[in-house]
Structure formats: structure tokens, C-alpha cells
Amino acid sequence: MIQPAWVRAMAAYNSEMNRRSYAAADTLSDAERRADGGAFFGGIHATLSHLVWGDHMWMSRFDGWEKPAVGIAGSTTLFGDWRELSAARVATDARIEEWAGRLTPADLAGDLVWFSGSTQREMRKPRWLTVTHLFNHQTHHRGQVHALLTRAGVATADTDLPWLIPRSVYS
Numbered sequence: 001m002i003q004p005a006w007v008r009a010m011a012a013y014n015s016e017m018n019r020r021s022y023a024a025a026d027t028l029s030d031a032e033r034r035a036d037g038g039a040f041f042g043g044i045h046a047t048l049s050h051l052v053w054g055d056h057m058w059m060s061r062f063d064g065w066e067k068p069a070v071g072i073a074g075s076t077t078l079f080g081d082w083r084e085l086s087a088a089r090v091a092t093d094a095r096i097e098e099w100a101g102r103l104t105p106a107d108l109a110g111d112l113v114w115f116s117g118s119t120q121r122e123m124r125k126p127r128w129l130t131v132t133h134l135f136n137h138q139t140h141h142r143g144q145v146h147a148l149l150t151r152a153g154v155a156t157a158d159t160d161l162p163w164l165i166p167r168s169v170y171s
Contacts (some may be wrong), residue, residue: 001078001108001109001126001128002108002128002131002132003105003108004100004104004105004107004108005170005171006170007100007108007131008084008097008100008101008103008163008170009165009170010100010135010170011093011096011097011100011101011135012097012165012166013135013161013165014093014096014138014167014171015093015094015096015097016165017138017139017142017164018089018093018138018142019155020156020159021048021142021145021146021149021156022048022086022089023156024149024154025044025045025048025145025149026155028044028083028087028149028152028154029152030045032044032152033045033082034046035150037147037151038145039141039144039148040073040141041076041141041144041147042076043148044145044148044149044152045082045085046076046158047076047078047138047141047144047148048058048085048089048145049075049076049077049078049079049085050072050075050076050078051089051137051138051141051142052071052079052085052088052089052092053068053072053075053078053139054075054133054137054138055075055092055096055138056068056092056136058133058134058137059092059095059096059099060100060128061112061114061130062112062130062131062134063099064096070164071092071118072117072118089103091152097120101158107127108127108128108131109127109128110125110126110127111124111125111126112124112125112126112127112130112145119171140161146151146159157158161170
């Protein structure tokens with residue numbers, strides 16, 4: 001099972017990599033960010049919108065955040081404007097880091113039970129596993145964005161976790 005220190009480290013890493021990804025994407029035109037690059041959710045903007053949506057969906061289950069008003073099909077267009085999406089990402093990351101900072105081992109124990117809109121049934125999974133999924137989901141789709149950014153000729157700088165997160169975050 002994971003520990004709160006791991007969650008804090010992943011929340012910090014998530015925030016830093018999002019800052020780097022958005023800074024790189026900022027150098028592109030809106031058309032370039034919206035171009036379908038063949039990623040699972042199409043292009044950069046759509047994938048990043050889906051990630052904010054996914055974070056809010058999971059955090060509604062973990063910490064009582066308001067659920068997104070749309071389902072997964074609407075996740076890629078939840079934020080139509082780049083500046084709105086960028087601001088939502090910054091605010092979401094700050095809230096995730098705040099939540100991670102107050103987690104206890106008990107918060108990661110037991111099962112999480114929720115109704116899944118995508119499967120149309122109740123789900124029950126170990127809470128620590130679903131928290132792990134929150135960060136794995138980010139890394140997975142952000143990796144797709146990274147590939148699209150690289151293809152577009154921009155870089156996000158280093159992405160290696162051990163060198164990005166200060167020890168004070170997880171000690």
C-alpha cells in the first residue's frame with residue numbers, strides 16, 4: 001500500500017510536469033494545440049482538458065469536490081479556451097497538493113465505492129489503488145501530450161521524478 005508521503009511526492013511531480021507541459025504548449029498556436037495528433041483524445045488541448053476533467057472526477061470521490069458537469073465524452077471540450085484551461089490546471093494542481101498534504105494513512109486504507117458513469121455500475125476498489133490511478137492517469141496522458149509537443153518541435157525540459165521533487169516534499 002502507498003503512504004501519504006508518496007501521494008505528496010506524486011502531487012508535487014504532477015504539478016511540476018503540468019507547469020512544464022503547459023509552458024511548452026503555450027509556445028504553440030491555438031490551431032497547433034487543437035490539431036488532432038493521433039493521441040487517444042486527439043490533440044494537446046483536448047488531452048489536457050480531459051486530464052483536468054479526470055482529476056476533478058477522481059477528487060469528487062476522494063475529497064468531495066464538485067463533479068464535472070459532463071461525462072467522459074465531453075471531457076475533451078470542457079474547456080474551450082486555452083487560458084481558461086491553463087487557469088483550471090493551476091487551480092486543480094494547488095487543490096490536489098493541498099489534499100495530499102493533509103492525507104493520513106487511514107485516508108488510504110479501505111475501499112472506495114462509487115458509481116461509474118462509464119460502466120454504469122457501482123465500483124469498489126482499494127482506496128490506495130484508486131489514488132495511484134489518479135497519478136498514473138495523469139502520467140499516461142501527459143506522456144501523450146509530451147510526444148505531441150516533441151513532434152511540434154517544443155520541449156518540456158527534464159521529466160525525471162527523482163531530480164524534480166525536493167526531498168522536503170516527501171520526507
